[in-house]
Amino acid sequence: MTEHELLAQPEADYMNDAQQGFFRELLRGQRLELQERISGEFDQLREQETSSDPADIGSAEETRQWQLRVLEREKKLLDKIDESLERLARGEYGWCRETGEPIGLKRLLLRPTATLCIEAKEREELRERHERAL
Template identity: 35%
Template structure:
């Protein structure tokens, strides 16, 4: 994956939200900001899917040399694994967009407190506050 591909598949190419003093959490401006971030990220991922399909269709060849065939299959396999991870991410993005519509976005699914604008800027699909996420990771580490 090239650096340009990485940059295109992450939501970090946006202007951070400027909070005003005393601003209400998850007001219409914040929701509009995060909707735009998530929608742009989703569109970038969908463009990458289209590029992969085009690349695999255009570059697929039946090389007579087994090493060339193996290299191509390995490349395609890596691309497909990346797209599969992005498919799961697309589901999280769609879930986050749906949460914006129901006014549940930005609140921890576990304890209900505010996740925070800065955490959402770093991870727009976050559905837990940092404390609950940390506890989940500790439990996961202890169990596995």
């Protein structure tokens, strides 16, 4: 199934078997790409050479810290993908964890790991902004 075919389906077919299969394959593909990227980043970290020049050491350490932050972000995304695959297996994928309403195919295509519908996400962001302002 293509994205166009997915979006052309009637609303009554929301999260039917074909749609769940589409998102399962999408998430599995993203998971595989992410695992390969993480593996490559780890390889780069292992291959870094040490230098005796203090400026080179500082630059290398800054690069290493940046790579570690990227790896941490990618690990969090990997966890979200795994959670989404688990939600698919339980039949909960595509439904807002706060309201129980459909998240929507367009939103899921843009962010396959979404767990909140747009309205619930906006409320969450508003609460977060309010808490930061305090």
